[in-house]
Amino acid sequence: MVNVSIARRYARALLDVATETGRADAVSEQLSTFSGALAQNRELEDVLLNPAYSREQRTRVMEALLKALGPVEPVLGNTLRLLVDRNRLIYLPDIARLYRDMADAQAGRLRGHVTSAVPLPADTLQQLAGTLKTLTQRNVVLEARVDPTVLGGVSAQVGSTLYDGTLRTQLEQMRRELKQR
Template sequence: MVNVSIARRYARALLDVATEAGRAEAVSEQLTSFSSAVGQNRELADVLFNPAYSREQRARVVESLLKALGPVETVLANSMRLLVDRNRLGYLPDIARLYRDMVDAQAGRLRGHVTSAVPLPADTLQSLAGTLKQLTQRNVVLESRVDPSVLGGVAAQVGSTLYDGTLRTQLEQLRRELKQR
């Protein structure tokens, strides 16, 4: 199990340096891209996370990946090199997630998920984000998910709060009420 406190320290240090440079948002996007690239490629993840490969081999792979991503923020490139040097690349997914959460908190944003039976149009998502912004008093960034089992309606989770307006939930509630009678 990965120790989240270590990942949090690296994320916090990266945020401090990136904020000082005025590049926290750009670093967030690039770190997410870097972490996604590693997470989506099994062979790449094996080389970076497997201790059987030498530090020099992992460093070469990280440098190649940084070049493949295009112009990368110096702060991020240096952080990736530090993770290689300290054998901490295994923390990369947690560092990326925690860093994104810290940048969102710093910017006054919340992330949320919207689940519906069918894909929602962009204007509907924007309208829903506006409604959630009024409820939470913070900017809300929504990710859409499709789950046919909800039957209809929408469920939105923002932070730890769930706003459930799905047909499945309403039918379940009706079933419970009828059972009690």
């Protein structure tokens, strides 16, 4: 079991340094990208996490990876090197998640999910984010999802609050009202 308190310490330290340089959002994007790439490539994950490989081998792989990714924020590159050096790269997914949550809280952002039957146009997503910003009094970053089982309408979950405007829910509500009469 991964110790989340260790991941939290690395995420907090990374956020503090990234905030000092004014690059907290850029680090967040790059950290999420790197963590996702590592999770999708099993061979790379094996080389970087397997103690059968020497620290020097893992360091060389990390350096090649950082070079291949293009310009990486210096604070993120140093953190990744430190994680490899201390054999703590296994915490990277938790560090990325916690870092994103802490950066969002620091910036006054909330993350949410919008589910619809068909892909929503970008302007519709922006309008929805604006409406949710008014309701929550915080900036809302939305991730769009498509679910064909939704008959129509949209449901949005921001934090622990669900705003359900789907046709299925409306039909269910009408059914209950008619049943009560």
